[in-house]
Amino acid sequence: MPAARYSAGGTAVVVVPARGGKISSLRMADGWEWLAQGDGRAPAPAPASFESAEMCGWDECAPTIERSRTARGTIAGDHGDAWCLPWQEVASDRLAVTLASVDVRFERAIAISADGTVTLSYRVTAGSEPAALLWAAHPLFRVGPRDRIVIDAQAPLWAVSGEQARREDRDPDASLNARRSRGDIAKFYTDPVENPRWARIDRHGGRGLRISWRGSAIRTVGVWIDRARIATENVVALEPATGWYDSLERAVRRRVVLTLATGESQEWSVEIASVPPGPG
Secondary structure (H helix, E strand, O other), X not given: OOXXXXXXXXXXXXXXXXXXXXXXXXXXXXXXXXXXXXXOOOOOOOOOOHHHOOOOOEEEEEOOOOOEEOOOOXXXXXXXXXXXXXXXXXXXXXXXXXXXXOOEEEEEEEEEOOOOOEEEEXXXXXXXXXXEEOOEEEEOEEOOOOOEEEEOOOOOOEEEEOOEEEEXXXXXXXXXXXOOOOOOEEEEEOOOOOOOOEEEEEOOXXXXXXXXXXXXXXXXXXXXXXXXXXXXXXXXXXEEEOOOOOOHHHHXXXXXXXXXXXXXXXXXXXXXXXXXXXXX
């Protein structure tokens, strides 16, 4: 598929507009490829199950993660609509798509600063009717067995499996970095009363990666850990999100979700930077 490449400060990013605006490669100045590259399968055509697709790179999940019914009565499929729709280039650094299940225009711009920091700037705009939106970033970051996950959270996390959410009885570090065997998966969310602002991977023997975000629309962060059960290698997805937790319907019922009035816009941004291991 046609792709666009952006680079500055030693960082290079590759984006595939026709495949949901997927970021297919993220290499920082040290040359490390942070995103899983999959097994060479061709991109899945829509409609498709997210987990049966190529499972690589960075996707955008909107307006839900789990299959869910929207306020207009339509069904948003597995991991939403945005990941499997073709996006249009509206400027040299900006892509846009109109979601299929909610009347929302979704835009994302990319910029790379002289020091190699990547900024993704998001804007969503409701159309002729109000809308609720559960957006989550879905980057499949490659991790090794001795890498560590660190997030901006003090309260115990919520372990999520399908429709069930169970509050952990230990601190976030213990939940995220517990020993796991090949084939294990786990999903956690920060408590909705917290306001996390960053998450980080400390790569053993190398520089880490820190993602941070700005904007009141982001309410929580999810962490999905896969020990090569669904993905083709060990990955962790650090998922800042506008709702809690994976289902748009549940997020609306809990009133922890981004809501837009007719014609209203909301903006937020995510920064990705290479960092030495250490405190956030």
